[in-house]
Amino acid sequence: MRRWIRVVTATMLACAGTIAAGGQPANDGSERPTPDSRQAVQTQQDRIAAIENGLRPPLAARGEPGPLWTLRERMAHHKVPAVSIAVSIDGKLAWAKAYGILEAGSAEPVDADTLFQAASLSKPVAALAALTLVDRGQIDLDAPVNAYLTSWQIPENAFTRAEKVTLRHLLSHRAGTTIHGFEGYGVDQIHPTSTQILTGEAPANTSPVVIDKTPGESRRYSGGGFQVAQLLIEDVAATPFAYYVQANVFEPAGLSRSNYEFVQRHSNVASGHVGSKSKPIPAPGYYAYPERAAAGLWTTPSEMVRLGARVAAARSVGGGIISQDLARQLVPDRADEPGLGFGLNDPGDGIVFVHNGHNPGYSARWFTYGDGRASVAIMTNSDTGGKLIREVASAIGYVYGWKQDAFEEREIVDLPEAWQEQLVGGYAFDAASGQPVASISLEDGRLWIEGELAERSRFYPTSREHFFIPGGLNFTIETDGDGNATGLNVEGEFVLSKLPGG
Numbered sequence: 001m002r003r004w005i006r007v008v009t010a011t012m013l014a015c016a017g018t019i020a021a022g023g024q025p026a027n028d029g030s031e032r033p034t035p036d037s038r039q040a041v042q043t044q045q046d047r048i049a050a051i052e053n054g055l056r057p058p059l060a061a062r063g064e065p066g067p068l069w070t071l072r073e074r075m076a077h078h079k080v081p082a083v084s085i086a087v088s089i090d091g092k093l094a095w096a097k098a099y100g101i102l103e104a105g106s107a108e109p110v111d112a113d114t115l116f117q118a119a120s121l122s123k124p125v126a127a128l129a130a131l132t133l134v135d136r137g138q139i140d141l142d143a144p145v146n147a148y149l150t151s152w153q154i155p156e157n158a159f160t161r162a163e164k165v166t167l168r169h170l171l172s173h174r175a176g177t178t179i180h181g182f183e184g185y186g187v188d189q190i191h192p193t194s195t196q197i198l199t200g201e202a203p204a205n206t207s208p209v210v211i212d213k214t215p216g217e218s219r220r221y222s223g224g225g226f227q228v229a230q231l232l233i234e235d236v237a238a239t240p241f242a243y244y245v246q247a248n249v250f251e252p253a254g255l256s257r258s259n260y261e262f263v264q265r266h267s268n269v270a271s272g273h274v275g276s277k278s279k280p281i282p283a284p285g286y287y288a289y290p291e292r293a294a295a296g297l298w299t300t301p302s303e304m305v306r307l308g309a310r311v312a313a314a315r316s317v318g319g320g321i322i323s324q325d326l327a328r329q330l331v332p333d334r335a336d337e338p339g340l341g342f343g344l345n346d347p348g349d350g351i352v353f354v355h356n357g358h359n360p361g362y363s364a365r366w367f368t369y370g371d372g373r374a375s376v377a378i379m380t381n382s383d384t385g386g387k388l389i390r391e392v393a394s395a396i397g398y399v400y401g402w403k404q405d406a407f408e409e410r411e412i413v414d415l416p417e418a419w420q421e422q423l424v425g426g427y428a429f430d431a432a433s434g435q436p437v438a439s440i441s442l443e444d445g446r447l448w449i450e451g452e453l454a455e456r457s458r459f460y461p462t463s464r465e466h467f468f469i470p471g472g473l474n475f476t477i478e479t480d481g482d483g484n485a486t487g488l489n490v491e492g493e494f495v496l497s498k499l500p501g502g
Helices: 002-014 044-052 071-078 122-135 158-162 167-171 194-199 223-237 241-253 301-317 324-330 385-400 417-423
Strands: 059-061 082-089 092-100 116-119 297-299 343-345 352-359 362-369 374-380 408-410 425-428 438-443 446-451 466-468 474-479 485-490 494-498
Touching: 044 092, 044 385, 071 092, 071 385, 082 301, 082 385, 092 301, 116 352, 116 362, 116 374, 122 167, 122 223, 122 241, 122 301, 122 324, 122 352, 167 223, 194 223, 223 241, 241 301, 297 301, 301 324, 301 362, 301 374, 362 385, 374 385, 417 438
Parallel strands: 059 408
Antiparallel strands: 082 092, 082 374, 116 297, 343 352, 352 362, 362 374, 425 438, 425 494, 438 446, 466 474, 474 485, 485 494
16 A cells, blocks of 8 residues: 555656757756746757756745755755656757666766656557557457457456447546556566466466446546557557557657567666665666556657657647547547547646656656647656656746646635644544544644655645645545545545544
């Protein structure tokens, strides 16, 4: 459960020209950008410097803009050995730059070509691969996938009798499949086959993937669903998943370093670091993921923004890796429609397709505007990288002037003291356990929150029930029929129950 908390919070905190590449650390000079400095930025180097010296919390109360930090300061604070960033503008790489070292304690720097494990960024890439088969007429997006699966079948039950599982269901996390995520394996271990992962047969380290809710009924994030999609691609294409994606996505998109291999053939690879102290993963420095479609991608931010730009171009004018029609189903025009592989957001200046990634030792975020105006990828080699990613993205959005992931000031409200006092106490997954994941306190009329979810932070109210912290998390107070606080809903992802006596 504790590792699951780290994964969820890291994922939630996470969300074009001249190439500036290299492993040199950020300038930690004392000059900071002022609110008006964005207007004066002229060159790409000016923008990079403004970002490097202008990291900030993602959110703030209006009138309390909070601190500014250098990138070096925040890498040290969050214990992130390396971060790699790429930005494309209007379909062209604007800049890519990496900071830090391949492994804590070493002196070998990362650069813009260093490979990072991309974790769940694997899923939208796998979705692209699956849609190439749809484009060729080899799979019907809305036909039962059991009609195409030959080496394993989705077990029949009451849910599948009510509605058959389709590829559209799988790629939109609406298939009702179990298994949220995967733990990975030692590189030297015996790794399960795609079928063994689905059946839960040894040496798989997860339970069988089954359908336990009606397909199409609602969205539930599922790595297990993408494992079904991986086997579907292998069965239909009659070739290993990694080879198929290489030939049908990476090579057509011009991606020379991206791959889905267990063991990296490249030497320029960032080692992963786990836990709050960023302890290096033992040699070779990472875990293997035979669950390739869900978590096994290795790549660079430069190649991710290149691919993002290709998807955006396919939506706009066609002629991409997949047809314009499928590209517009992959990334619809509205954020409340189900996309295929990507998450969708509309921050107020256009549709954005986005995905976070978190495997043990790595955190990443990738977003692209649907019209192709910008694509950003940020990758780190640490469990603690999600918080740094949010701060970097906040600075990037502020400097470039777009709204996705950008620094935002919110109006806050005053709350009655009696209501604030009722919120004080511990909140846990299991109210009977007595072990809080988060605790709220009241000091001098101000609410604070701290615990495994976040460092000690102001708990700002935007209404009686809605709160945020500067680090980027949003909360809703849950109440009973009498209006008493009973729990804390975190980002709509899970609910913590208020401990008695709080």
